[in-house]
Amino acid sequence: MSSSFHVGEQWVQTRAGVREKAEQIGNRMIRPFMSEQHREFFAQLPALLVAAVDSEGQPHASVLCGAPGFAWSPHAALLSIEARPQVDDPIAPLLHPRAAVGLLGLEWPTRRRNRMNGRIVESDERGFSVAVAQSFGNCPKYIQARNWQATPRLPGLMLEGDSLDQQWLTLVTKADTLFIASQSSDPQGGGVDISHRGGPAGFIEIGGDGRLWMPDYSGNRLFNTLGNLLREPRCGLLMIDFSSGDLLHLQAHAEVVWPEQYAALGVTPPPGAERMLALTPGRWMLRRSRLPLAFALPQFSPFLPKAGV
Template sequence: MSSPFHPGEQAIQTRLGVREQVEAMGSRMIRNHMPEQHRQFFSQLPWLLVGSLDSDGQPVASVLWGKPGFVHSPEPSLLRINARPEMDDPLRANLHDAARLGLLGLELPTRRRNRMNGPLMEDDTDGFTVAVQQSFGNCPRYIQARDWRWDSRPAGALEQGSGLDPRWLALVQRSDTLFIASQHLDPHTGGVDISHRGGAPGFVQLGADGRLWLPDYNGNQLFNTLGNLLLEPRCGLLWVDFDSGDLLQLEARAEILWPGKAGQQPHPDLPGAERLVALTPGRWRLRRRRLPLGFGAAQPSPFLPQGH
């Protein structure tokens, strides 16, 4: 029986001594269809996180939105999204016949999250349909709970550039939530993934070297994202301003920094980090006031590392 994990994931699982344990767990929890509770879960959401690849293979992290029910599952092997990306969202150009997509459903008030990855099956004027290649749930750790409401606002401008920029750095430095899109390149079993990262406000810090330092806390030990980055360091990052509705999409190159190596000890200002991911900023887009959702005050996760 083939493993649900690719060589990058397996390498990190082996390095940390959890390979056999995680293989058994993954074989049970990672499915090629959605169970009924996942199908119902997606239909309750007002938003959906989407990972895609551009024509150069650069991962992009995006978010779509609609009235609950805009995402639904007509059958266990399919997920239908009745929404189209905005004109200045790179996702729009990334929906093509050969596209592979990563989807993340995140219900902030309850901290529930489910992942689904697979190929694009249909793309039309109303939305698109994705076939299930892998479907699995994630634990609620490090998710800051928030209530939501509809909050329509006039869309703002697009700002864009490349590299570190003060126009978006303040958002990063006060945020408690990040989404990261990555990929595994195998032509037969590979795909795109988008995952959640969370911490105390400012958990992603600017290092003296001009890179963004992302702490990697104890998690489910599947290492989907790190396994992807080990083999392909390009990633796409998305920050949401929960007050203004601004969306920051940043391309980056990642380096995994392991403790115990000279010059690679965890940063002293990042308590609880078992590893670090150093992110070199590339091209970025800051789409002002786009997300038509308003959010209540964050209820911090009880799993945040000590020291926050």
């Protein structure tokens, strides 16, 4: 029987003891087309998270913005996006016909999110269109609700470098939200994906080993991201400064760390962590004042784990 998941996802599902349940969920919710509800959902959004992969196989994550309606679905198997990244955006040269992409729509005030992965079939100076390979919804766990309004911003400097840098450490250590781009070239179920990760402010810590340590909480049990990282540990991180509109694009190498490894590595997991993700930082770009949206203070998710629980 064919599966909705590639071998990396299946391995993590088996390791977590949810293989059969995950297959049942996948067969029910992962579709090669968008439902009418999802088509309407994307057309309401002011921003769309995007993942793409460069010629060396390195995933990158970014965000595209426009007036609601800039993303729309002419029919259930296609999503059109009337927006192009700025020239210094790491995904700018990657959105070409036949390129695999991962898309994530997030309705910030309501915590709703839907994902769509596929390939670009058309691209021009106005935008691009993506043929649906996988479309499915995600639960609202760990998303911080934020009201937004469009705001013009004068783009600031673009800074870049390699490895840990003080210029972006404060953004990371205060963050409550991260987006991670990953990919698998597996012939069965492979592709590009972008996923949301959220937690209490400061849920990402800088370890003594120079890696970023992030808890992996209980989610939809499909393990799309971890399954991808098992097959291809390179990933692309996007972090947003919701006050200034700064965008941090960070390449990283990921290792999934299971509880039985904690003692040897000297790891003390935070409350609620089922496992940890250790991210070795690589090349980075910090693009100042780029997100043309202003956000109110967050309403933290009621699902966030609490100390001592």
